[in-house]
Amino acid sequence: MDLIPAPLTADWHEDAPPYVFGPAPVLDAVPGTGGTARWLRRELGAATGWDLPPGDLQGPGGGRGRGAAGDGDAGVGPDPGGIRLRLDGALAGRLGPEGYALTVDGRGAQLSGASPAGLFWAAQTLRQLLGPDAYRRAPTGGGKRAWSLPRGTLQDAPRFGWRGLLLDVARHFTPKDGVLRYIDLLAAHKLNVLHLHLTDDQGWRIEIRRHPRLTEVGAWRPRSRRGHRASPLWDETPHGGFYTHDDIREIVAYAAERHVRVVPEIDVPGHSQAAIAAYPELGNTDVVDTAALGVWDDWGISENVLAPSEAVLRFYEGVFEEVLELFPADVSPFVHVGGDECPKVQWRASPAAQQRIRELGVDGEDGLQSWFVRHFDGWLAARGRRLIGWDEILEGGLAPGAAVSSWRGCAGGIAAAEAGHDVVMCPEQQVYLDHRQAPGPGEPVPIGYVRTLEDVYRFEPVPPELSGTAAAARVLGAQANMWTEVAENRSRVDYQVFPRLAAFAEAVWSRLPAPAERDYAGFEARMAGHRRRLDALGVDHRPPGGPLPWQRRPGVLGRPIEGVPPNV
Numbered sequence: 001m002d003l004i005p006a007p008l009t010a011d012w013h014e015d016a017p018p019y020v021f022g023p024a025p026v027l028d029a030v031p032g033t034g035g036t037a038r039w040l041r042r043e044l045g046a047a048t049g050w051d052l053p054p055g056d057l058q059g060p061g062g063g064r065g066r067g068a069a070g071d072g073d074a075g076v077g078p079d080p081g082g083i084r085l086r087l088d089g090a091l092a093g094r095l096g097p098e099g100y101a102l103t104v105d106g107r108g109a110q111l112s113g114a115s116p117a118g119l120f121w122a123a124q125t126l127r128q129l130l131g132p133d134a135y136r137r138a139p140t141g142g143g144k145r146a147w148s149l150p151r152g153t154l155q156d157a158p159r160f161g162w163r164g165l166l167l168d169v170a171r172h173f174t175p176k177d178g179v180l181r182y183i184d185l186l187a188a189h190k191l192n193v194l195h196l197h198l199t200d201d202q203g204w205r206i207e208i209r210r211h212p213r214l215t216e217v218g219a220w221r222p223r224s225r226r227g228h229r230a231s232p233l234w235d236e237t238p239h240g241g242f243y244t245h246d247d248i249r250e251i252v253a254y255a256a257e258r259h260v261r262v263v264p265e266i267d268v269p270g271h272s273q274a275a276i277a278a279y280p281e282l283g284n285t286d287v288v289d290t291a292a293l294g295v296w297d298d299w300g301i302s303e304n305v306l307a308p309s310e311a312v313l314r315f316y317e318g319v320f321e322e323v324l325e326l327f328p329a330d331v332s333p334f335v336h337v338g339g340d341e342c343p344k345v346q347w348r349a350s351p352a353a354q355q356r357i358r359e360l361g362v363d364g365e366d367g368l369q370s371w372f373v374r375h376f377d378g379w380l381a382a383r384g385r386r387l388i389g390w391d392e393i394l395e396g397g398l399a400p401g402a403a404v405s406s407w408r409g410c411a412g413g414i415a416a417a418e419a420g421h422d423v424v425m426c427p428e429q430q431v432y433l434d435h436r437q438a439p440g441p442g443e444p445v446p447i448g449y450v451r452t453l454e455d456v457y458r459f460e461p462v463p464p465e466l467s468g469t470a471a472a473a474r475v476l477g478a479q480a481n482m483w484t485e486v487a488e489n490r491s492r493v494d495y496q497v498f499p500r501l502a503a504f505a506e507a508v509w510s511r512l513p514a515p516a517e518r519d520y521a522g523f524e525a526r527m528a529g530h531r532r533r534l535d536a537l538g539v540d541h542r543p544p545g546g547p548l549p550w551q552r553r554p555g556v557l558g559r560p561i562e563g564v565p566p567n568v
Contacts, residue, residue, distance in 0.1 A: 001150065002529030003128050005190060005506035008095070012152035019104050020148045025082030026055025033085035035257055036111070036119045040083065044127065048147055049139040057084050057107055083126070084110040085119060092118075098192075099157035102126065104149045117259040118157070121190050125154065132532035135188075160461065162424050162477030163508040164193030164263070165501065167493075170200035170274075171299070172224075172484040173241035174493070180254050185539070187258040189505035194255060195263040195336065195479060198243075201273035201296040201304070205242045206264070206326075210318050211279065215242040218278035221295040227445050227486055229299040231557035235488070240295075248326045256331045263334050263388070264327050268316060269306040269372040270342030276304050282312055284346040284353065299485045303343045308356045308368045313375055320376070324383060334403065335380055339373045340390035370396020377402050388424070391416065403476070409568030410463040417466055417474035425461045425478040429565035431504060433496050434483040436560060442546050444495065444553035445486040446560040456480075457503035457523055458515035480504045486558065491540040495551055498541035502530055 001012065029037040041052045084107075091099045091114035099114040100122035109126055113119025127134045129149050139145065165186055167174060174182075183194060198205045204218035220240035226233035243251070255262050273296045276283040283290035284307045296302050306312050323335065344365035347353040357364060362371050369392070377387045377399045388403040391412025398404075403422040406413030413423040428435075428448070435448030461478040480501060487493045503523065512518050534541045540551070 001129065002526040003125060004502050004523075004526055004530045005509035006512075006523075006526075007125065007154050007156035008511065009156075010152065010154040012150050014150075016151045018148040018150055019081075019106065019108060020146050021050075021082070021108065022080055024080060025050055025052065025108060026057065026080055027052040027083050027085070028055050028057040029085040030087065032087050032116060033113075033119055035116055036085055036113075036123050039120065039257070040085075040123055040126075044130070044134060046138060047134045047136045048130075048145075052082070055080065055082055057082055081108045083108055086110060086112040087116070087119060088112040088114065095155060095157035098161070099155070100125075102154045102156075104129075104151045104153075109149055114157075117192075120187070120259050121156070121158075124188060124190055125156065127188075128533070132529070132536045135533050135536035158190065158509045159511050160475070160477030160508050162193055162479065163191045163505065164195055164424070164477070164479030165191060165497070166195040166197055166426070166479055166481040166483075168197040168200075168482060168484040169205050170197050170203045170484075172488050173203065173205060173219075173239065174484075174490070175241060176243060176247045176251065178490055179251050183251070183255045183258055183260050185501075185537070186260055188533075188537070189502060190509050191501075191505055192259055193261050193263060193477075193479060195265060195481075196251075197265045197483075199265070199267050199274065200271045201302040202299075203240060203295060204274040204278065206248060206266075206323070207242055207244045208319050208322050209245070210322065211315070213278040214275060214319075216278070218274040218295060221274075221297045223297050224488070225298055226488075227553075227556040228447065228559040230559065233556060245322075245326060252327055252331050261334075262327060262332050263336050264323055264332060265336035265338060266316070266319060266323060267338030268376065269308070269312075269369060270301070270340065271338055272306050273302040273304040276306070279315070282306055282315060284350045286352050287346050287349045301341045301343060303345050305342050305346060306372070307350070308347065308353050308371065313372075316376070317379060320379070324385065329384055332385075334386050334388045336405070337373060337376050337380075337387055337389050337393075339369070339393040340407070341392070342369050344369075366395060374398070394419070394421075405479075407481070409566070410465075411568055413475070414463055414465050414471075417471040420474070422474050422476050424476055425463075426481050427568075428481070429568070430459045431456060431478065431480040432483065433480050433500055434485070434487065436558070437496075437500065437542055438546065442552065443558075444492070444547060444551060445556050446558035447486060448559070449561050449563070449565040451500070451565075453500055453503050453524075453527075454520050456500045457507060457520055458518055459504065459507045460515050461508060478504075478508050486556075491551070494540035495542050495547070498534055498539050499527060499531065502527065502534075 097115050098118045100118040101112045102122050103110045111122035204214045208214050219242040224235045224239050226235050277293045277295045280290035347365045373393045380387045386401050391404050391406045404416040405424050407426050409427050413425050416423045435451045436443045436446040439450050462472050462475050466472040
């Protein structure tokens, strides 16, 4: 079976005929399974034409018990076969909270989850087993096609609890519908974290009602460079956009229905020129005419950073108060504060910043950056949230509950784990999906090291230095990061993300052997079927033979880095 990610165990009865669904299968859903039932009726119903009416199916291990009913479903009439949804707490003991079992027998399919999340992942596997046409939005073949499943049993559970994708909506804005689409794509691959990079020098993408200029001014830039920052080409079309409060609420609710957590990122104290353009008093006004600044139209790291003042802290506390309201703790326990790549040139030149260093007794400009992060570490902890930031935040010391996104390599993650902090591994040398997928001139706007589908498949979230140690338990999981400086639209983002996100999904879900021992040939064979699923979903993925003509960007300068990426 071409399942991706590969399940923990599967026993298919290859000598038995497949189970063939009748024209009107029913859905037998017990209490607590309503979310997955609604999803099946909506998604599978669209592709198959099934109504999936309520029904009472009695099969091996599938009985409800006398008189039971699920989410308003009442069993009546003869058994026509179909899908049974069950919750089974015993699975949690064997497989963990996201574990599930799937059985196909003579009565149809039974999906059992250790939790509602586990049941939802079982539904993703069911959809894969039905074939690529199960991903379409309407039936093909005039609605007369027979749908079948292989008979057998399967048990599955993820290796890691954090299986994520960062989507940079600050450099190039992704409209709300595009974010909802990516939540569906994450769920289809059993990924459960969407990290939204909401603010940067090039744009502020979330409405903050107490500070309306953040989006009135900060969400828009006059033009964008085409390609890497060394490129002479410009797109003179103004660019921008932002999410309203209701947009964010919709995104968060949509993700929660699919058991995806959303991690909002609000950058401090660097990557902040868009905010300073909107509110010049946030910047270092004693050394820069911040009133003359606009939203940055170039790539790279702006030297315009936040002033280290109490007024700036109060301003951002107000920002985070609205963020916490929009991202409830049950869906977004972590809040990302960036904390990386903060140029110190303005602080070194600023009398106010130097006075602040003396008042606080911190270790120079680096100490100021740590002071910013530690302030919001405590502020978020007092409100029941956990701070997470890029690995530079380690340099000033952290509260016990803070976590680290290890991006410059694995060293930061190793240090964090050994110091007792939780870690999300996302090393740029391995899982930055804006990096090019193949050598040669054909790749569109080639950035960074070559990271092929096979390279991502062989990514190991737990470095050898941690393997077998107690600190290894601090690795919550991993995420792939998609930065969008040179990915200006949905098609470009799709091309960079897929099919490599499928390889990443298997690396963080499945219990694979050591990287060198992984069966990449077997994975590549399964990818043939998975590419058909991506096609049915309308994903503009990179073909095995390289970019199609319309996927190329001839003449647009990138920044390829040759050689093997360092192991840092």
